[in-house]
Amino acid sequence: xxxxxxxxxxxxxxxxxxxxxxxxxxxxxxxxxxxxxxxxxxxxxxxxxxxxxxxxxxxxxxxxxxxxxxxxxxxxxxxxxxxxxxxxxxxxxxxxxxxxxxxxxxxxxxxxxxxxxxxxxxxxxxxxxxxxxxxxxxxxxxxxxxxxxxxxxxxxxxxxxxxxxxxxxxxxxxxxxxx
Ligand SMILES: Cc1cc2nc3c(=O)[nH]c(=O)nc-3n(C[C@H](O)[C@H](O)[C@H](O)COP(=O)(O)O)c2cc1C
Numbered sequence: 696x697x698x699x700x701x702x703x704x705x706x707x708x709x710x711x712x713x714x715x716x717x718x719x720x721x722x723x724x725x726x727x728x729x730x731x732x733x734x735x736x737x738x739x740x741x742x743x744x745x746x747x748x749x750x751x752x753x754x755x756x757x758x759x760x761x762x763x764x765x766x767x768x769x770x771x772x773x774x775x776x777x778x779x780x781x782x783x784x785x786x787x788x789x790x791x792x793x794x795x796x797x798x799x800x801x802x803x804x805x806x807x808x809x810x811x812x813x814x815x816x817x818x819x820x821x822x823x824x825x826x827x828x829x830x831x832x833x834x835x836x837x838x839x840x841x842x843x844x845x846x847x848x849x850x851x852x853x854x855x856x857x858x859x860x861x862x863x864x865x866x867x868x869x870x871x872x873x874x
Contacts, residue, residue, distance in 0.1 A: 715811030716770035718844030768815030775844035811846035
């Protein structure tokens with residue numbers, strides 16, 4: 696019999712996407728990174744411009760240098776890999792939306808594959824340093840990275856009581872009624 700709700704496991708995975716910032720030193724196999732990047736590649740973007748390139752960083756010294764360039768991306772220093780999302784920079788307003796879409800898909804794909812992941816937002820003051828480090832051409836926007844790796848045992852435990860980390864649906868949804 697065909698499964699009447701084949702998408703349910705995906706929805707469960709999506710509800711479980713949380714930031715996990717402590718990683719074991721084990722490498723992430725290339726095959727898994729490629730699967731994640733394939734999901735990223737298929738992200739829809741404004742006018743299908745696909746205004747991104749992805750830089751996969753695995754060298755510990757480079758991960759450490761990125762962490763040092765911006766105050767809130769410390770987790771990348773301990774990651775097994777990071778995907779740095781480089782936006783073309785031609786249409787900033789649309790690309791900001793595209794950047795969010797592609798980032799979320801990377802997080803969902805990583806979670807589906809049993810990997811820990813966390814966003815790092817490189818503050819504008821650190822973007823030039825990270826761009827230079829990674830050889831990003833002038834004019835492109837380097838802002839978002841995703842740290843990846845296998846979670847430490849402690850990081851594998853639930854971060855909060857079930858349901859506690861988000862406001863209840865009733866607080867954020869209103870079903871419009873028409874008379
Ligand atoms: C636009 C944006 C920027 C973020 N920047 C960072 C960041 O620089 N460093 C970080 O550790 N987490 C960052 N996060 C992750 C959020 O802090 C996190 O998703 C939020 O606190 C909810 O926690 P959870 O992902 O564990 O559910 C960012 C998330 C978003 C959407």
